[in-house]
Amino acid sequence: MIKALQLRINLHQEGKPNGLLLKAAYDLGIEPSEISGIKILRKSIDARKRNIMFNYKVEVYINEPVPENSDYQFDYKDVSKAKPIHIIGFGPAGMYAALRCIELGFKPIVLERGKNVQDRRRDLKAINQDHFVNEDSNYCFGEGGAGTYSDGKLYTRSLKRGDVRRIFENLVFHGATDQILVDAHPHIGTNKLPKVVQNIRETILKFGGEVHFESRVSDFTLKDHKIVAIQLQNGNELDVEKVILATGHSARDIFYLLNDKHIQLKAKSFAMGVRVEHPQDIIDGIQYHCKGEKRDELLPAAAYSLVQQVNNRGVYSFCMCPGGFIVPAATANGEVVVNGMSPSRRNNTFANSGIVVEINADNDLYKYEPFGELKGLEYQKDLERLAFTSGGRRQSAPGQRLTDFVEGKLSPNLNETSYQPGLKSAPMHSLLPKLIGSSLRKGFKAFGEKMHGYYTEEANVIGVESRTSSPVNIPRTETLAHPEISNLYPCGEGGGYAGGIISAAMDGERCAEAATSNL
Ligand code: FAD
Known part of the structure; x- marks a missing residue:
């Protein structure tokens, strides 16, 4: 017999080798020995409360063998002589x-x-x-x-x-x-x-x-x-x-x-901003309710997703990378572009995320109208050149402590970073176009209220996150x-x-x- 089940187990049960099986047997009112195996269909973590729970959607196989994970086959044909x-x-x-x-x-x-x-x-x-x-x-x-x-x-x-x-x-x-x-x-x-x-x-x-x-x-x-x-x-x-x-x-x-x-072609709305980098411990502390302590080893590096409307404009986190690195994603010399990546174990000590502001192609780019449908692309390019010059005319990127960015002060020094080419302290609050800079500053303040501890001098903002989506359709x-x-x-x-x-x-x-x- 196969029974479909939703199971909810805590950290302690998750840590036991047969925790899921015991919970399934208990919920079904049968002996653990009757279960021949469990196939997991879906797994998620619910960290909203201090008592962190793991949610599973499973199929429980009772007195019958568990099938092998299906061996996916795709119908590939010999196309060497095809059109x-x-x-x-x-x-x-x-x-x-x-x-x-x-x-x-x-x-x-x-x-x-x-x-x-x-x-x-x-x-x-x-x-x-x-x-x-x-x-x-x-x-x-x-x-x-x-x-x-x-x-x-x-x-x-x-x-x-x-x-x-x-x-x-x-x-x-x-x-x-x-x-x-x-x-x-x-x-x-x-x-x-x-x-x-x-x-x-x-x-x-x-x-x-x-x-x-x-x-x-x-x-x-x-x-x-x-x-x-x-x-x-x-x-x-x-x-x-x-x-x-x-x-x-x-x-x-x-x-x-x-x-x-x-x-x-058609100019398209897109989003641009900065990447923010926190020590992963800070994000873990907030998300897993364990400030000042290491997260439990059963838990992955914590992620977050934030969004705030600032004067009817969306400011939101984009491509958040827990336990990751910030990377130089420029495609030409003379520009600086940042993005994020992480290894499969997400075991680096930093958490980074793009924090970007919506740019409306119809209303926000009037100075770039002479470029026609490529106006968004030219705007993007200008910002990337600005990041290049303010970052030291190399692949090093302009950086500022998060609190200094919001308060409009140059940072005398910066936090450690995962960004390999290095950072140069720059007054990003005054360099970024007002549309982006002031929306970000208000957005960051609001994020600090949603996630206590997020708004901290221990985080850097790093510029610029400009390649979120295509500025052209x-x-x-x-x-x-x-x-x-x-x-x-x-x-x-x-x-x-x-x-x-x-x-x-x-x-x-x-x-x-x-x-x-x-x-
Ligand atoms: P692309 O991946 O951009 O591929 C286009 C290809 O076309 C490139 O290989 C390019 O070399 C080639 N090309 C360009 N011009 C020419 C030409 N003239 N002649 C021949 N070839 C050409 N997305 C996610 O969903 N999850 C993530 O975690 C994630 N992380 C990201 C991290 C980084 C650092 C970056 C840069 C992007 C990340 N993205 C992520 C975005 C994701 O990679 C893109 O959305 C996705 O790759 C888009 O796919 P695509 O095939 O449309 O274009």
Whole structure:
């Protein structure tokens, strides 16, 4: 017999090897020996009260064997001689578009400007240590896209749970832990992601697809409202029939290229701000009600999610990384951009999060109107240049103690940081545009009231968090093709159709289905 059950156990029971089983037996009124096994379907932590509880949704197998975790199978076909689909960009959107093409019997030919995951590491080291940004290989560009050296948080607000499950199963199929199928807040971690990404590439190659690194698309030829050929920076030219454009929100050269060719684009609202970094112990103390003590070893590094309306404008936490690192995510020299990542065990001593302010493309960017639909992009660029100059004209970033930022004082010194290129004390309260700076200052005060201990001089604010989402939308019709170019499928975060790894992957699948539907 199989019984579905919701179980709630405390820290003490969680710590016992058979705590869950004993609780299931007790709730079902049976002997523990009658239970042959328990399959966990969902796990979450409820830390709202001092008595922290673990919530489980399980299937209890009574006097019958527990089935193996299903061995996920995807129907990949040999596509070596099939019709090609060209995919530009090998981030989550491009990778999942390629996998879906193979399932549908088409040959993906992927063109990626960056390097494979191993070679990419050297370029990340150069940013951190030598302050040199390779403009084709960095934290945003290269195999796996911006998702590879990230936190690998797999949350999405998408309501299409079936599709989400498929994406997760495919990650497990390619080597991610099956814990992601169970956790309420799943994440993979930057140390595990490269292997998953590499396995995805190997599947694509094994079934006859192609993946070309160091192949930046620099131009294309249009004829009769179609792209007929694409040119690469290495001089190669490829004839194409269908093109999925999955170049992400940092591929500014692609936005300029489309704009120069008078291909319709649309300015999009987005968000920008700073990253705030606290000692993880402070966040644990607040969230787990254990101020001044270490969190229980059964508990993961605590996360938080904050939002506040300031003068009808949203100020909110974004991409919070417990036990993580702040990383330099610029894609060009002369700019400083910060973002966050964490390893699978989230065992670093810092907690960081983007704290960003909504920027409305229609109302907030009037000074940038001359840039037309690229006004948000230019605003973003200006802020990143400002961070570069105020951070010391290197990849070191401008920083300020949180309390000094809010009170409008330069910090004489800064707290320790996980940001490897280092920090330079800067008056960010006066440097940031008022729209962002004053909203953030009010937002931080309000956050301090929601989470007592959050507003502290032991935290740094670090600038700038500018690449939260695309400032440009590449329009598409209900067929998912661009309204003016019938064989171009804008895809993923760059087009404005995704906001994270999972939604980008889902959009990649959708675009592959659309691009292959009439071939
Ligand atoms: P991208 O991942 O940006 O991929 C685009 C690809 O296109 C890149 O590989 C790029 O090199 C390539 N490309 C660009 N231009 C060209 C060209 N001209 N020719 C050929 N190739 C080109 N999201 C989450 O959901 N969870 C997280 O924990 C998380 N953490 C993050 C941490 C960091 C440090 C960063 C930078 C991002 C993080 N994100 C996270 C965001 C997430 O990575 C993106 O939402 C996601 O990767 C978008 O996928 P994409 O495929 O649309 O674009």
